[in-house]
Amino acid sequence: AQSVSQHNHHVILSEAASLELGCNYSYGGTVNLFWYVQYPGQHLQLLLKYFSGDPLVKGIKGFEAEFIKSKFSFNLRKPSVQWSDTAEYFCAVNVGTGNQFYFGTGTSLTVIP
Amino acid sequence: DAGITQSPRHKVTETGTPVTLRCHQTENHRYMYWYRQDPGHGLRLIHYSYGVKDTDKGEVSDGYSVSRSKTEDFLLTLESATSSQTSVYFCAIRAWGGNTEAFFGQGTRLTVV
Numbered sequence: 001a002q003s004v005s006q007h008n009h010h011v012i013l014s015e016a017a018s019l020e021l022g023c024n025y026s027y028g029g030t031v032n033l034f035w036y037v038q039y040p041g042q043h044l045q046l047l048l049k050y051f052s053g054d055p056l057v058k059g060i061k062g063f064e065a066e067f068i069k070s071k072f073s074f075n076l077r078k079p080s081v082q083w084s085d086t087a088e089y090f091c092a093v094n095v096g097t098g099n100q101f102y103f104g105t106g107t108s109l110t111v112i113p
Numbered sequence: 114d115a116g117i118t119q120s121p122r123h124k125v126t127e128t129g130t131p132v133t134l135r136c137h138q139t140e141n142h143r144y145m146y147w148y149r150q151d152p153g154h155g156l157r158l159i160h161y162s163y164g165v166k167d168t169d170k171g172e173v174s175d176g177y178s179v180s181r182s183k184t185e186d187f188l189l190t191l192e193s194a195t196s197s198q199t200s201v202y203f204c205a206i207r208a209w210g211g212n213t214e215a216f217f218g219q220g221t222r223l224t225v226v
Contacts, residue, residue: 105155
């Protein structure tokens with residue numbers, strides 16, 4: 001089965017610091033890649049997605065992610081975090097035209113004002 | 114936000130009782146999913162549906178059953194609730210096609226005492 005690994009379980013940053021959250025997946029074929037964000041007490045919302053084309057994708061709120069096929073990675077970045085970015089972040093993979101979405105275990109981000 | 118409604122939003126039930134959670138969508142999307150979210154485990158797929166009366170198991174399906182008698186509704190039933198099924202349950206929907214993302218409902222917090 002597909003697996004998704006998020007290496008950072010809990011990250012604490014000060015405002016204006018740069019962010020990079022790691023995501024690796026195990027499937028070698030065609031994949032669709034996603035980052036979702038879950039603010040405290042809320043449901044998951046799509047942050048950004050990659051289907052094909054430019055491996056550097058930009059999402060909402062200044063987030064971006066880079067797909068590196070050779071490394072099976074899709075890391076999330078933001079140059080300067082804000083207190084409002086405090087949330088849990090999930091990487092997800094959908095294999096080709098498959099039905100299932102596989103999620104990582106999530107990374108909890110705390111931004112200190 | 115996508116038209117997804119989960120009901121109930123909160124429920125406390127006793128061990129051994131059957132429980133049914135409902136997911137209702139207004140988007141006419143083909144795929145519907147049930148996930149559970151637990152600390153340290155991220156989101157784990159319980160069951161999913163790829164059409165009316167077409168369902169399949171996910172990675173943590175034991176103790177759960179589902180039904181989809183019409184496009185808009187996807188029911189998750191805990192046959193005999195156990196304390197290990199205390200969790201937050203999320204429904205998600207996705208349109209037909211390979212390059213589509215999933216949209217999530219607000220979640221149902223279930224406590225089994």
